[in-house]
Amino acid sequence: MSQNKFKLVECPRDAMQGLHDFVPTGLKSEYLNLLLQVGFDTLDFGSFVSPKAIPQMADTTEVLAKLDLSNAKTKLLAIVANLRGVEAAVQHREINYLGFPFSISETFQQRNTNSSIAQSLSTVEEMLSLCAKNNKEAVVYLSMGFGNPYGDEWNYEIVEQWADVLVGKGVGILSLADTVGVSTPEKIEYILPKLISRFSHTEIGIHLHSTPAERFEKIEAAYHSGVKRIDSALKGFGGCPMAADDLTGNIATEDVIGFLKSKGENLSLNMDKWNEAMAFSGKIFG
Numbered sequence: 001m002s003q004n005k006f007k008l009v010e011c012p013r014d015a016m017q018g019l020h021d022f023v024p025t026g027l028k029s030e031y032l033n034l035l036l037q038v039g040f041d042t043l044d045f046g047s048f049v050s051p052k053a054i055p056q057m058a059d060t061t062e063v064l065a066k067l068d069l070s071n072a073k074t075k076l077l078a079i080v081a082n083l084r085g086v087e088a089a090v091q092h093r094e095i096n097y098l099g100f101p102f103s104i105s106e107t108f109q110q111r112n113t114n115s116s117i118a119q120s121l122s123t124v125e126e127m128l129s130l131c132a133k134n135n136k137e138a139v140v141y142l143s144m145g146f147g148n149p150y151g152d153e154w155n156y157e158i159v160e161q162w163a164d165v166l167v168g169k170g171v172g173i174l175s176l177a178d179t180v181g182v183s184t185p186e187k188i189e190y191i192l193p194k195l196i197s198r199f200s201h202t203e204i205g206i207h208l209h210s211t212p213a214e215r216f217e218k219i220e221a222a223y224h225s226g227v228k229r230i231d232s233a234l235k236g237f238g239g240c241p242m243a244a245d246d247l248t249g250n251i252a253t254e255d256v257i258g259f260l261k262s263k264g265e266n267l268s269l270n271m272d273k274w275n276e277a278m279a280f281s282g283k284i285f286g
């Protein structure tokens, strides 16, 4: 799907989900309300998953009720990982996107969702059907899309095969996710253009995790790969606690914004609100 404008997806859910201390609901929603005023395309704001697996997201329904969407052009995305989560998320008319982590590593799919890749494919099918009935769109993350730390086989052909299957089922947005930060600029510039040209009617995005030292070169590689949907999180906070003990943070949004601005891209963001969110983030992340 050819699109000119960059879609920036801010991911406070990813940033907060691994925090040990529970962030009070009021503080979460205040932070999200600031981010909603910045003008991102999408806010990945919460998840409908087991509170035993991800205690930090147990209050997603309460957080959603406190969001001020009166002037927000930003769309809301919630992560789901089983049918129960899908059924809960589609009840909320404020939510535009349901995001499903579909790992192409069998080990990680089990760790993350306690189900196999095959079972997860059925969940994706059910999610697509419920999204269609409830006027939502599905985003499927190809988690461990650049390799995995468990020794499961990975190569580009495996990525493409799963993308083929998912697009064949009707998935309209695929985001290639580097869950633990094993991508390289070379891999990014090799894989993304191939996916974008093969799936020209599908929106292809990228969800990178990285050490701070490697962030810039990965953003640059993503830009050169032609990808227009980019996930990131303020100050690079975050990581998936289901993947590894040491969290690898997200790509930092301020780096993405700075890079794209240096390339003359018009992002239409309210930088005053962004700076407020940056300052406020200390109350959550310390």
Ligand SMILES: CC(C)(COP(=O)([O-])OP(=O)([O-])OC[C@H]1O[C@@H](n2cnc3c(N)ncnc32)[C@H](O)[C@@H]1OP(=O)([O-])[O-])[C@@H](O)C(=O)NCCC(=O)NCCSC(=O)C[C@@](C)(O)CC(=O)[O-]
Pocket: 014, 017, 047, 048, 049, 050, 051, 052, 053, 054, 079, 081, 082, 084, 085, 086, 099, 100, 101, 111, 112, 113, 114, 141, 142, 143, 144, 177, 178, 179, 180, 207, 239, 240, 241, 242
């Ligand atoms: C998928 C499950 C639930 C399966 O987990 P399970 O253990 O198979 O589920 P279960 O049906 O056996 O239920 C176990 C308990 O969870 C509860 N439960 C069950 N489902 C729900 C639900 N939807 N909402 C609320 N509660 C739920 C259920 O009620 C029960 O509670 P108990 O009776 O023991 O008290 C679990 O493995 C899970 O929640 N995993 C967490 C997935 C997750 O949030 N991962 C992090 C986000 S994904 C990510 O970060 C990657 C991404 C998107 O950023 C891209 C990338 O980088 O790759």
